[in-house]
Amino acid sequence: MTLLVSGGTVVGATGTHPADVLVDGETIVALYAPGRAPDGDHRVVDATGKYVIPGGIDAHTHMELPFGGTNASDTFDTGTRAAAYGGTTTIVDFAVQRTGEVVQDGLAAWHAKAEGNCHVDYAFHMILGGVDDDALKAMDMLVAEEGISSFKLFMAYPGVFYSDDGQILRAMQRARENGAMIMMHAENGIAIDVLVQQALARGETAPIHHGLTRPEALEAEATHRAIRLAEVARDCPLYIVHLSASQALAQVAAARHAGRNVFAETCPQYLYLTLEDQLGAPGFEGAKWVCSTPLRSRHESHHRDLWQGLRSNDLAVVSTDHCPFCFKDQKELGLGDFSKIPNGIGGVEHRVDLLYQGVVDGRLTLERWVETIATTPARMFGLYPRKGVLAPGSDADIVVYDPAGRTTISVQTHHMNMDHSAYEGYEIAGRVDTVLSRGSVLVADGTYHGRRGHGRYLRRGLSTYLS
Numbered sequence: 001m002t003l004l005v006s007g008g009t010v011v012g013a014t015g016t017h018p019a020d021v022l023v024d025g026e027t028i029v030a031l032y033a034p035g036r037a038p039d040g041d042h043r044v045v046d047a048t049g050k051y052v053i054p055g056g057i058d059a060h061t062h063m064e065l066p067f068g069g070t071n072a073s074d075t076f077d078t079g080t081r082a083a084a085y086g087g088t089t090t091i092v093d094f095a096v097q098r099t100g101e102v103v104q105d106g107l108a109a110w111h112a113k114a115e116g117n118c119h120v121d122y123a124f125h126m127i128l129g130g131v132d133d134d135a136l137k138a139m140d141m142l143v144a145e146e147g148i149s150s151f152k153l154f155m156a157y158p159g160v161f162y163s164d165d166g167q168i169l170r171a172m173q174r175a176r177e178n179g180a181m182i183m184m185h186a187e188n189g190i191a192i193d194v195l196v197q198q199a200l201a202r203g204e205t206a207p208i209h210h211g212l213t214r215p216e217a218l219e220a221e222a223t224h225r226a227i228r229l230a231e232v233a234r235d236c237p238l239y240i241v242h243l244s245a246s247q248a249l250a251q252v253a254a255a256r257h258a259g260r261n262v263f264a265e266t267c268p269q270y271l272y273l274t275l276e277d278q279l280g281a282p283g284f285e286g287a288k289w290v291c292s293t294p295l296r297s298r299h300e301s302h303h304r305d306l307w308q309g310l311r312s313n314d315l316a317v318v319s320t321d322h323c324p325f326c327f328k329d330q331k332e333l334g335l336g337d338f339s340k341i342p343n344g345i346g347g348v349e350h351r352v353d354l355l356y357q358g359v360v361d362g363r364l365t366l367e368r369w370v371e372t373i374a375t376t377p378a379r380m381f382g383l384y385p386r387k388g389v390l391a392p393g394s395d396a397d398i399v400v401y402d403p404a405g406r407t408t409i410s411v412q413t414h415h416m417n418m419d420h421s422a423y424e425g426y427e428i429a430g431r432v433d434t435v436l437s438r439g440s441v442l443v444a445d446g447t448y449h450g451r452r453g454h455g456r457y458l459r460r461g462l463s464t465y466l467s
């Protein structure tokens with residue numbers, strides 16, 4: 001069965017041009033000058049007046065993550081369906097090894113959650129919650145046999161996922177040997193815990209104190225320390241996750257300027273939301289925006305610097321860190337004590353739109369939009385050129401995006417399993433029109449045509465983004 005996406009403007013990381021995209025089965029077979037595709041009994045997707053882009057890749061999600069005494073509220077079913085609605089056709093979720101647990105058992109548990117439940121293709125990173133000799137050996141096995149080539153470590157959350165500097169160094173050395181990437185949650189969790197206890201002792205219990213006890217300096221310090229540890233590990237590739245602050249970005253920029261294999265992502269919440277406006281909302285409302293790293297102050301230059309970092313490639317990727325919790329019964333676990341609010345924001349459905357708004361606002365080019373939401377994540381995490389590009393031989397993961405459409409973000413209309421929206425009322429001057437995953441239509445004409453179980457596990461290779 002062939003399908004032709006015709007009449008649109010193909011946007012890729014390297015350029016924009018009118019083209020018709022011919023799909024055979026699950027794969028793109030050719031791009032043609034408009035109207036030049038061979039005749040055939042093609043199913044036609046009319047993209048006239050619209051952009052045609054590779055399906056989005058969200059390289060940072062947490063479906064069903066057990067965290068803060070509860071579980072992230074999206075399952076692989078609900079979360080990947082919402083992703084599809086928003087033009088994301090691949091997620092890379094984090095399988096978890098908890099402290100004391102065998103890495104392979106943690107991975108098996110994650111496969112059990114995801115298998116047969118996903119609407120879009122999925123891959124895994126592995127969280128290492130306990131770096132010991134067995135975990136180090138398991139890293140080699142995951143890279144060689146399981147298609148998992150990136151490992152997340154935490155400098156935050158003592159007693160939960162935290163690794164000390166010795167454990168971090170050993171994991172980095174191992175990654176340097178087996179070709180993997182170390183992903184780092186860079187916040188000084190030991191110092192943060194002191195500030196949290198001091199704040200609670202002063203009776204400062206409201207959600208805004210989550211942000212105030214996680215100051216920028218402790219993100220910058222940890223980012224710097226991670227970069228230096230990776231240097232000691234003979235330039236182990238390092239990827240800083242959910243970077244939120246100007247000073248942390250400066251650390252990444254300096255390392256990149258020195259030619260190091262240091263990369264970073266940011267997330268839409270750090271580009272649009274603030275400590276005062278969201279986390280500081282009246283009463284307990286701010287709990288909706290408790291996430292780590294935290295939202296930063298609007299009185300500082302974070303938004304401006306992060307958008308600039310996206311332009312300069314000191315920020316290479318935009319992921320969501322999708323980790324949704326409902327307000328009722330989940331965020332409410334922290335009523336009277338901000339340190340008990342489960343950390344996380346949901347946004348897997350809105351990343352493509354929120355970054356497109358950056359194009360409309362003149363902050364990013366069209367090509368850079370596609371690069372940061374699809375092409376670089378594919379290259380960074382060993383999925384390219386199967387994913388992240390519209391080219392012959394690539395999977396036919398295609399999004400038709402309508403620049404004349406409009407999207408209003410709201411809990412009333414979103415598809416994530418959340419009882420609120422972090423972006424309630426946001427207006428986007430564009431709209432996801434049609435979504436294909438491996439040639440199958442998931443979204444068209446405002447209707448959902450996808451199905452649970454369509455999504456397949458992707459074994460990833462090594463990063464092809466290293467210098």
Ligand code: URP
Nearest residue numbers: 291292293321323343344
């Ligand atoms: O607040 C966050 N980011 N929750 C998810 C876990 C993590 O640290 O990525």
Ligand code: ZN
Nearest residue numbers: 185241242292
């Ligand atoms: Zn994290």
Ligand code: ZN
Nearest residue numbers: 060062321323
């Ligand atoms: Zn995360």
